[in-house]
Amino acid sequence: MISKATVKWIRSLENKKGRETTGQFLAEGHKVVSDLLPLLECQLLVATNAWLQTYKPRIKGEIIETDQATLDRISLLKNPQQVLAVFKQPNSLVSPEDVQGQLCLALDTIQDPGNLGTILRIADWFGIHYLICSPDTVDAYNPKVVQATMGAIGRVNVVYTPLETFLPATGLPIFGTFLEGTPIHQADLPAAGIVVLGNEGNGISKPIADLVQGKLYIPDYPAGQTGSESLNVAVATAIVCHEFRRRLQG
């Protein structure tokens, strides 16, 4: 049996305000929930008897057994699943010292939850531990982002802080993709640095672009002859991360 108050609590996590007030977020479905259970503190788990019998979760918070019809009613998904869970958002502070010697991504006003989710998965694949987001970047604990990350949100630190002060304070070299940049496969790329990813429509904003020392270009083919104007930001992120990491792998 699930109380009205609990349903209201879960539903409040659909909105940024509810997530900020509680410091929690919602994950749904077996894959996402089971990926996050060993990584983050679970404060509530709601599931069918069948799911609980099969997976026997041990968590710090409350476990509520309910039927599928009730889960269907609570779920924010189009296709509700057998399980949903409320997790505590991990500590999201970062100091310039924390990122020394590392490759990081900085997100300058990324708006699309699907893009942020995909970028989180890319960061996870390439062993990138910090995603530094401008305060107006979409919330990483938005349910759409959580569902798209495949557990990456439990392994990659996502922090929101003004880029124009944080990036220079790290002392790391700052990179970004620009049409007039050096073809990335020919560029000298260090092991540590920050790659800035710009807004879907407007690219990297002027104050942040002014901080970029390494302007890179992902070459189209044949160069300058395609009708295409741009690559999706998550797609560009993947190619840039691969280029940085392959230099370290011989």
Place this chain on the structure above:
Amino acid sequence: MISKATVKWIRSLENKKGRETTGQFLAEGHKVVSDLLPLLECQLLVATNAWLQTYKPRIKGEIIETDQATLDRISLLKNPQQVLAVFKQPNSLVSPEDVQGQLCLALDTIQDPGNLGTILRIADWFGIHYLICSPDTVDAYNPKVVQATMGAIGRVNVVYTPLETFLPATGLPIFGTFLEGTPIHQADLPAAGIVVLGNEGNGISKPIADLVQGKLYIPDYPAGQTGSESLNVAVATAIVCHEFRRRLQG
């Protein structure tokens, strides 16, 4: 004034059956419509007076001026736009001779319209002219794909044909990504070949995997030590295309 029959016609293009029967598809919004107008035959254009006055389109088919309220009613989008248009689907036949000397992508049961749209944009950026799709791959003229392609669907040929007969008939070397493959940045990659992209959940199917001569791997970092299980298929496509093309660019 727009007739009930015309509205019914436009709406029928939401479904694969309607698109197959008519050989047409629907595009919405200024960006997509104006990208496609110079590339494909437009058979109907519905727009507000303001849009028509600004852009003065010349098309073979009928132009209907209407008000925003009517467009809002007809539109398949959450945020209806000032213009929508019905285009003729381009000829979608391909012979093994057509692809000689080229780099092509083969899609083995790609299901997500967003992924197909992103892959189309990637193909466009990298000057890839043919997307060879298994018959059960999502329809490229699905409105969600069209909206995601940013005009690429007018420049890249998308053909549906059984991969198990078409791929060997080309005589081109066949590549795919596999966990046991060669790290892609160290692999010998030719200028021409076919890269197979597998289903989102199941990867490349057994009969098609058996055709692959070049097994490639996109290295995670540090190798084998990330918690991440996989990259999104469109993200993997981008890295593979970049690796093939950079070999041709010095």
